[in-house]
Amino acid sequence: MSRAVSFVALAAVVAPLALAACQSLLPVPTAGDAARSNVTVERLAEGRTRYTDKCSSCHAPFAPSYLTAAAWPKRVDEMAGPAHLEPADRELIVAYLQAFADKGSARR
Ligand code: HEC
Secondary structure (H helix, E strand, C coil): CHHHHHHHHHHHHHHHHHHHHHHHHCCCCHHHHHHHHHHHHHHHHHHHHHHHEEEECCCCCCHHHHCEECCCHHHHHHCCCCCCCCCCHHHHHHHHHHHCHHHHHCCC
16 A cells, blocks of 8 residues: 555656656757748747657657658658648648757768
């Protein structure tokens, strides 16, 4: 009994911390990011919201810097079915991921 209670208490403390740790990998768009990527800051922010909503139920969301801008669309398309993406979700999520994608030479 006391064991169950302490597990619940621990989960209540750890879960928000784990979520905060994941979200820090996901940059919050600024006006500068919008200008650089040629997408409005509102659309980038909406893309970030939909990315966390639609893409973090099975695994922690990957940082946008995990892939290059060229590689993201294909990967999002592979996940679109299981994530139940509408075309508008796909567009916003890709725009967000590309704005903060890996700037290195294309690796994948
Ligand atoms: C229904 C569960 C599910 C949802 C929802 C989901 N994924 Fe995944 N994802 C997986 C599984 C399982 C893997 C590992 C196997 C694979 O690569 O297909 C994976 C792997 C990945 C990888 C790593 C691929 C690699 O090997 O480099 C990326 C990136 C990714 N997902 C992005 C996304 C994005 C973006 C979304 C939202 C559009 C999303 N996932 C939603 C199940 C899911």
